[in-house]
Amino acid sequence: MAFGLTLLASLRLAQVDPRAFFTPGAAASVARFVGGMFPPKLDAEFLHLMLRPATETIQISVMGTVIAVAIAIPLGLLATSSLTWRGILHERRAEGGARWLGVAGYGVSRAVLSVFRSIPEYVWAFMFVRAVGLGPFPGVLAIGVAYGGMLGKVYSEILEGADPGPLEALRAGGATRLGVIAYGLMPQALPNLVSYTLYRWECAIRASAILGFVGAGGLGQQIELSMRMFQFDEFLTLIGMLLVLVTAVDVVSGQIRRRLVR
């Protein structure tokens, strides 16, 4: 019932109206757009020229994911309650001092991660373009920060979901906290951590295309240029290249996942 009402209200407010497709103006505009796309521009010179932005897109996604992981590992570990203040590893911890330090680190890292991922990567890119100028670098930073926030949150959830039994056993045998992490926590969590990171990399390829629209380099910037110049034949070629890239990344990450996650 509530769902039905929400749906109806959304339909009205979002001005969902399929009839908009069939007005004479729309039809002409679609025809011009689709007509302009064929044949796609496939001459050697153009393809050669687009090689650079395509590589750039891959580089943005890889470097962005690397920065995201670099942000997510320390913040994600701090944001894992079972490591910082709660649960079996802290049963005998004295109240006060050390415990409050753990709680504080947990709270601060959760808040930072939340800010990082609440601001869309598009907005981050917009801000970084202002800060460091046009080009791939602001795109890398935008993906790094926004995805760092998402990865950190998910890392902490994966780590919190690990079976506490082996951790308790290692702790009871006198292992240090790092020993418990290395022998108990990581072996349990690693497949999921890797798998989710690869998934984020796949998303980063798509995102780096969007980021190009605000001047953060890559194929996206070319797509935006072609659209603005009404070069729809170039547009179709670029979309095709993006499709190839996304598929290639899916295949590569799938391979890595299969080898690591047994």
Added chain:
Amino acid sequence: MYELVEVRKVFRGGDVAVDGISLTVGAGEHVAFIGPSGAGKTTLFRIMNLTLRPSEGAMRFDGVDVAGLSERALRLARTRIGTIYQQHNLVGRLRVVHNVLAGNLGRWSTLTALASLASPRRDAEGATRALAQVGIGEKLYARTDELSGGQQQRVAIARVLVQNPDVILADEPVSSVDPSLALSIVTLLRDLSHESRKTLLMNLHSVELALGFFPRIVGVRDGRVRFDLSAEKVTPELLGELYAGHRDDEVALERFTIGEEFYGRACRPLPGFGK
């Protein structure tokens, strides 16, 4: 080895798991803890292996009050206590060799630990010896979750052997394996701790195994010690009282007292093993 004085454990939410237990265990002693499920035996063991902090009362381990221990001293004390759990508590995705070598974590530096995780060859000798002692030497490089329940429990025992503690606490080590395996695992633990003069404390679901293997029996019910006697002084009446109201346990007990020995004649104390 252990001195407990009026130890209580109340969990958040108000459940009283241990309700005033006083107990002394000497070095090298072998003691079995029996009682119905939910009696607080597992909580008592988790207090004794320094995982849980008692809510009230005091515990001395080897003469030292553990309440006042620093983080570091606590860790050193833990290296002297080896625990075997009902659920093994191994990491299934790791190879057996790493689960066994994890017994070294109390003395290894983080760097050594990581190096061994990357390449265990250098330290594998200790693991091989421990695995041979528990009878599965050939499983060194097998993935742990590919082993059977009984084999995994042997891996857990090998981990404790590598740790080489003064005390072994075994919490229901045979509840999840079949009877013939249960017998061999309890025998193994008893003999291993006997050879190296370790203190052995074991929670057991089976009264028969407890009476057959342990000179001293502690009956626990509702978080309290009901009796603490040498095995030959434990009477059917005492056992009946201990398990009263727990139907499954009563049935098993009845079969035992009328002489239907589940584990057969193998289940007898070593000669000269009395307290």
